[in-house]
Amino acid sequence: NELAQFRNQYTLAKNLELAGIVKPLSLESYGNSYALVMPYEGHISLNQWAHEKLSIPDFLSIGLQLAEILHGLSQQKVIHKDIKPANILIHPETKEVKLIDFSLASLLPKENQTIQNPNILEGTLAYLSPEQTGRMNRGTDYRSDLYSLGITFYQLLAGELPFNVDDPMELVYCHLAKMATPLHEVNPDVPKVLSDIVAKLMAKNAEDRYQSAWGLKHDLENCWQQWQKTGNIGEFAIASCDLSDRFLIPEKLYGRENEIDELLAAFDRIANGASEIMLVAGFSGIGKTAVVHEVHKPITRQQGYFIQGKFDQLNHHIPLSAFVQALRDLMGQFLSESDLEIAQWKATILAALGDSGQVLIEVIPELEQIIGPQPPVPELSGTAAQNRFNLLFQKFIAVLTTSEHPLVIFLDDLQWADLASLELMKLLMV
Template sequence: MSPSLGFGANEDRSLQVLWADGEYVLHRTERGDTDDHQLVLALMATAKHSPSTSLQRLAHEYALKDELDETWAVRPLQLVHERGRTMLLLEDPGGEPLARLLDGPMDLSSFLSLAVGIAKALGSLHECGLVHKDIKPANIMVGCNDGLVRLTGFGLASRLPRERPAPDPPEAIAGTLAYMAPEQTGRMNRSIDSRSDLYAFGVTLYQMVTGTLPFTASEPLEWVHCHIARRPLAPVVRTPTVPPPVSQIIMKLLAKTAEERYQTALGVENDLRRCLVEWERVQRIEPFPLARQDLPDRLLIPEKLYGRGREVDTLLAAFDRVVGSGRPELIL
């Protein structure tokens, strides 16, 4: 028998909406009998008759429950059906999604502390052999009761160390376009791996420290173009109070090719932790060489093109023209 979640006459009193993005809603509610008062999180698709892909992602996240550790992930508890709705119940570590805190630039101490915590959680995820594929502020729980940062939203997570994405139409690409790594769009003939999560982490850090995303777009194809072809303004240019080393760390995470990014979450965690220690000690961060402790834990064969710089530039220029004018072009 499915546990009662309190839907009905007392729904407004028993449910707290933590986040809604149009596809899913995350609630905090009580589970079990009224004498128990155990708080849980309930994730459900927005529509009562949800597309099969949304329900499949809930089922996929539940299937990963034994691979997710409570120290760095919000662990699934049960997949339940109630009143025609499918919901994924998750442990409630306290706190709230990071997305609720992003109403402007964060102060640097809070930013660096959270950034280190996110990097640590990402490193633990990758050590388990998982690639998240949808890192974004809505899938990061902060302010937890024990002070740790936890990841959630594993509906797209992959056990494959490398995965070749299909070139789906932009509006059908799985994931969140605003935070998506270039290779995840399926337009670069490159594989998705753990470094794709690091790009999304870079977008998240950019938003945390500047209050804005590195790119703005109004339609899926424009988002794809931004991630593949446009270079964002450095955070220090957009927000002059950002220390240059922090800006450089973020820009390295946002490199278009995976080989130019940090190779591991541990590597970026070490650099962020150094920034945090210096800032708390002297309120200043001196420049230092990045990624000195960023040692890949496995062999990563580069997938970039060699000796085709002019051809790549020609293709990117044509792509820019087509996006800007709407007129098709044929290139041989």
């Protein structure tokens, strides 16, 4: 994956005709990896240069250049996906700014993120847009970079990040739902209009942000001109020249408020210890999955897990296929957690399954990477084998579902479910 990112960075950046980026000179083989050869012109990272909060003139000089660079990227249909001070270079004397690191950059107009453990999300968690977390029920487009730029601006003017938390899942929830303290309250030297500009960049919904870096640049130029003339920045209507150059339909649900409220109420109940099943019916393509994915925010708030499996018309003879698919996904999420958390899951699961873990490993191979190899179990036939499996599966699910970590299992295309899956659902609801 890292090698692919290296190649992606070279291929994409070398073809960009843009003054504000550092174009790589070549990509060389180096041992079993690559070396990216880049020109050195005396620039250092913004992280090294800006140890404390910036003065207003320095900030405006940097902000205007970054807005110009992002406008250029947008014109060439590039999403950077990792805007942060470490990827911004500045020349200590000329204050010229350049952008680097296109390893995650994409030429796709929009990408849909899947839910992943926060530790392995693409990008840098402190600067990640809500949609990049995969928990926003919407795709990622060029406006994601504007959010990350807003976080960067906030840090440059406040001398600190808007969300100072260590827990990755809590940080994801902050991006999704928590509003940062207004910039002019953190640093009284920041004019109110500049605080409003940064707040607009950091809006949770992409539709509420600036729709173009050009509109942002216009407002920063207005600030710069006022500062040059009077040493102050008076209030004005921001985003007055902010127009998108492409047709974008807002990614929000309409007319599903009651259904979403029902789902969220059900989640609140199960987070307090209940077990519930919700059935979502409707014609194909009507938006059932989109409604279900609205529970991502409260799940993140409760440090819960969301997993999904899909029953297949062609494979409905395979028992428990959707359950197995969902639980293999969950094991993948566990394996991307810290060694300490994996050890805790191992102890808890082994305590519940005893010496019978091999029964579940046969259907969920990833489980072995968590609990280790298990002793063989005596072979049973017919009903006895089914009863043993159901009992172990119930114990396993009970271990995974706690008030600290509620679990939501989304099973799609239930019409193709096999009998064993339906029986298991009955057992889990007891």
